[in-house]
Amino acid sequence: MKKELAKAYDPKGLEDRIYKNWEEKKYFHAEVDETKKPFTVVIPPPNVTGILHMGHAFDETVQDILVRWKRMQGYNTLWQPGTDHASISTEVRITNELKEEGIDKQALGREKFLERAWAWKEKYGGTIVSQLKKLGSSCDWERERFTMDEGCNRAVTEVFVRLHEKGYIYKGSRIINWCPVCNTSLSDAEVEYEEQQGHLWHIKYPLIEEDGSVSTTRFVEFATTRPETMLGDTAVAVHPEDDRYRDIIGREVLLPIVNRRIPVVADTYVDREFGTGVVKITPAHDPNDFEVGKRHHLPEINIMNDDATINENGGKYAGMERYACRKAIVEELDAMGLLVKIEDYSHNVGTHDRCHTTVEPLIKKQWFVKMDELIKPAIRAVKEGEIRLVPKSAEKRYFNWTDNIRDWCISRQLWWGHRIPAWTCADCGEITVARTAPAVCPKCGGKQLAQDEDVLDTWFSSALWPFETLGWPDDTPDLKYFFPTDVLVTGWDIIFFWVIRMIFSSYEQMGTYPFHTVIFHGLVRDAQGRKMSKSLGNGIDPLEIIGQYGADALRLTLVTGNDMGSDMRFYKERVENSRNFANKIWNASRFIMMNLHEDEDYYNTAMPEGLEPADKWILSRFNSTVREVTENMERYELGIAVQKVYDFIWDEFCDWYIEMVKPRLYGENMETSRRAAMWCLTTVLAGSMKLLHPYMPFITEEIFCTMQSAEESIMISSWPVYRTEWDFAAEERQIEAIKEAVRGIRGIRTNMNVAPSKKVPIVIVSEDKETLDIFTTGRLFFESLAGASSSRCQSDLSGVDENAVSVPLAGATLYIPLAELVDTAAETERLTKELKRLDGELARSEKMLTNEKFLAGAKPEKVEEEREKKKKYEQMHAQVEEQLRRLSGMKQ
RNA sequence: GGGAGCAUAGCUCAGCUGGGAGAGCGUCCGCCUCACACGCGGGAGGUCACGGGUUCGAGCCCCGUUGCGCCCACCA
Numbered sequence: 001m002k003k004e005l006a007k008a009y010d011p012k013g014l015e016d017r018i019y020k021n022w023e024e025k026k027y028f029h030a031e032v033d034e035t036k037k038p039f040t041v042v043i044p045p046p047n048v049t050g051i052l053h054m055g056h057a058f059d060e061t062v063q064d065i066l067v068r069w070k071r072m073q074g075y076n077t078l079w080q081p082g083t084d085h086a087s088i089s090t091e092v093r094i095t096n097e098l099k100e101e102g103i104d105k106q107a108l109g110r111e112k113f114l115e116r117a118w119a120w121k122e123k124y125g126g127t128i129v130s131q132l133k134k135l136g137s138s139c140d141w142e143r144e145r146f147t148m149d150e151g152c153n154r155a156v157t158e159v160f161v162r163l164h165e166k167g168y169i170y171k172g173s174r175i176i177n178w179c180p181v182c183n184t185s186l187s188d189a190e191v192e193y194e195e196q197q198g199h200l201w202h203i204k205y206p207l208i209e210e211d212g213s214v215s216t217t218r219f220v221e222f223a224t225t226r227p228e229t230m231l232g233d234t235a236v237a238v239h240p241e242d243d244r245y246r247d248i249i250g251r252e253v254l255l256p257i258v259n260r261r262i263p264v265v266a267d268t269y270v271d272r273e274f275g276t277g278v279v280k281i282t283p284a285h286d287p288n289d290f291e292v293g294k295r296h297h298l299p300e301i302n303i304m305n306d307d308a309t310i311n312e313n314g315g316k317y318a319g320m321e322r323y324a325c326r327k328a329i330v331e332e333l334d335a336m337g338l339l340v341k342i343e344d345y346s347h348n349v350g351t352h353d354r355c356h357t358t359v360e361p362l363i364k365k366q367w368f369v370k371m372d373e374l375i376k377p378a379i380r381a382v383k384e385g386e387i388r389l390v391p392k393s394a395e396k397r398y399f400n401w402t403d404n405i406r407d408w409c410i411s412r413q414l415w416w417g418h419r420i421p422a423w424t425c426a427d428c429g430e431i432t433v434a435r436t437a438p439a440v441c442p443k444c445g446g447k448q449l450a451q452d453e454d455v456l457d458t459w460f461s462s463a464l465w466p467f468e469t470l471g472w473p474d475d476t477p478d479l480k481y482f483f484p485t486d487v488l489v490t491g492w493d494i495i496f497f498w499v500i501r502m503i504f505s506s507y508e509q510m511g512t513y514p515f516h517t518v519i520f521h522g523l524v525r526d527a528q529g530r531k532m533s534k535s536l537g538n539g540i541d542p543l544e545i546i547g548q549y550g551a552d553a554l555r556l557t558l559v560t561g562n563d564m565g566s567d568m569r570f571y572k573e574r575v576e577n578s579r580n581f582a583n584k585i586w587n588a589s590r591f592i593m594m595n596l597h598e599d600e601d602y603y604n605t606a607m608p609e610g611l612e613p614a615d616k617w618i619l620s621r622f623n624s625t626v627r628e629v630t631e632n633m634e635r636y637e638l639g640i641a642v643q644k645v646y647d648f649i650w651d652e653f654c655d656w657y658i659e660m661v662k663p664r665l666y667g668e669n670m671e672t673s674r675r676a677a678m679w680c681l682t683t684v685l686a687g688s689m690k691l692l693h694p695y696m697p698f699i700t701e702e703i704f705c706t707m708q709s710a711e712e713s714i715m716i717s718s719w720p721v722y723r724t725e726w727d728f729a730a731e732e733r734q735i736e737a738i739k740e741a742v743r744g745i746r747g748i749r750t751n752m753n754v755a756p757s758k759k760v761p762i763v764i765v766s767e768d769k770e771t772l773d774i775f776t777t778g779r780l781f782f783e784s785l786a787g788a789s790s791s792r793c794q795s796d797l798s799g800v801d802e803n804a805v806s807v808p809l810a811g812a813t814l815y816i817p818l819a820e821l822v823d824t825a826a827e828t829e830r831l832t833k834e835l836k837r838l839d840g841e842l843a844r845s846e847k848m849l850t851n852e853k854f855l856a857g858a859k860p861e862k863v864e865e866e867r868e869k870k871k872k873y874e875q876m877h878a879q880v881e882e883q884l885r886r887l888s889g890m891k892q
Numbered sequence: 893g894g895g896a897g898c899a900u901a902g903c904u905c906a907g908c909u910g911g912g913a914g915a916g917c918g919u920c921c922g923c924c925u926c927a928c929a930c931g932c933g934g935g936a937g938g939u940c941a942c943g944g945g946u947u948c949g950a951g952c953c954c955c956g957u958u959g960c961g962c963c964c965a966c967c968a
Binding site for chain 2: 193347562592639658847848850862
């Protein structure tokens, strides 16, 4: 039965059909199998309510490439999928949805809210998963997990309790970042600094005289960007060695409006150079001031409610919104004559990375994870190379963070998430941390126990992802076999949120690191290099691209033309090129299959007799490609690897080999030759499809399965390996020489404006027997590829038209009798230019070869190579000179 | 303020350990050559940011300058 591909490449339908088949055949599913080595990757779980964006598409593509490649290499691969509950962002979206319905979250209550959230998760949670499938992701969907499912819940509780037992988790009062809109605390990593235009208000407080009266003449002046916080001032500070203020240290100033007397303290935190060298100290509303306050035992006066309105400590400003209060206070100070001036000032303001609300530093009781001990193994892992970061430059960022680690604030004042397993006794106030709700207070026996209202930071559960998804805290066979995982692929943006936390969590709980390699990739940007964002509306929907060009084209685009570590610009023209490539291989395959006779199937058959030089050349080139692609993939240089396949298929296989072989497919009485060519065509095509499969899984599957019947899927076929018996160096040189001659003839034809349909006779002259032999074997190619009507190879100029145009080749000269068409002046110019180029090359070669240091220092093969080059240049130089002589002869 | 990085063809970018400057897109010329016009063939276009240095030899190594974004910290 003759096999055929559809007439035109159309990814629509084809991709869905193939994916469905893969799923049905359970190729993605992995089971423990002690006879095979595992290769495990865990997906960075996308937000459960998210929709697929280019960042995901890139991330998943890279993972899928690695997983598919390893699977073909014979590993028992598991790509563990799942989604993240994404505490804050999910809660914000549900709250907004409620708001639109006129429902207040607080009025609804926790229980109803969570019901709603779960319903939401059920409704939208599948979207991202189905979108990942469109990309071709070979995840083991049977193992899909969710960071808030029952197993993850147990894991989270277990880890919390264990860390608490070891004293790593504590509840403490600290200045934390507070989002007044989301109404929750934030970790440092969730705060994003934005440059904002603001003002610097210069204010003065009157000094208290020795006799206790308020001075009307002496003031301390300072500047602030947040005047409203003065309500909570409990000191002003100066530098201890600042001569300007030495005399007032220890005295008091009057805090206006509030009329509180507050001390002048000396602290080295103050920068003498900045402003007046005086700082107001508000311990409850600034992290630095908090530290100063601790050192000087200053009271901490909290003046703000959780929604950033002023509380009762603000006196008459109580109830006012923070910015309204700022305005009012400035006006009042101005009226009192205490406002010195207002300057424009641009400074960085901390904002919540989810909602971009300006965060308010507040003192709060929160749960923290003590980091100083936990982080040590995470530092060691990278330092000692047990975990390799790709690219290596990621290490700097990594250590920058680990070296300046601060305790991790893990409590969030939200409802959607893992509730903190801590209970407070209503009678004695004792806090009990336990795996299950205690019946009575272990301290006083009280029966009134209330669970902590807060939930944990989303990243607390994702930090356990590599082992909780494999069954931990149970000691499952999966965990034993698939853990530790191998490679983690993720963007730069979550190196601190997630990667480091997985590393120390895994080491602490499992005693081993969660993976041996982390691959960081850049951001996908728009054509102008801007971040894709909803507000700019410049995002490109991967699904739209898939619909238009196919997932294969999208995947190829994402990994080509950029190294992975850096950001990339994404635009449709690049996808079009990928689609064109898909179309190219589709048509090349179609051509090959068209030429297969009934029941002909060369797949995995022994090399037949009668391979010609071109056949050996393409096999040899394919062989090199296999080696180069594999080497680059081992280095995770996916872009370089696939570029090699691309170049090989398009340039060498399609544009040269297929064209070279065509006459042998149609010719009479050359069955042996035809079969040899067909064997090479199918062998190289099948091999190339394998090399390409991790990158373009769908089209390669379709071609592979249509062409041969021995194997049911390319997914589970074996990765090509380099074979020494396919290494044909001599044939490679031979075909390269012929290609050069073909290009030479074509060039002359174009230059001379010879009609493409016009055939011309050619003669190749060389005194070297070996060279002549090479070109003799190329005679047919000159006819089929360069429009030669006939070709002769000979050792002298006998019978060569005096006025023929000539082309210099390596060790030979090619003559075309086109004298009547020659534009002598133009040809002279061309040859003179060529002569000049050769002069330059010769000079360089000469210089190197007479250089003793080069001869002594360089590798022997380099020197030999240079000698060969010089020889070639000398020959060509002589030929061009000869041509010029002939040309000048023609003129006369 | 600290750190790491980037500056290569009109545009977007490759170029691994130093030894003849590349791709895609665009552009120009010629082709509907029986797999493919989503194609084929042939061109044009670069003092590899600037200035020094090391080297027989530097886009690649070292120092400095300029320009551009990034990460971290954050000064009231």
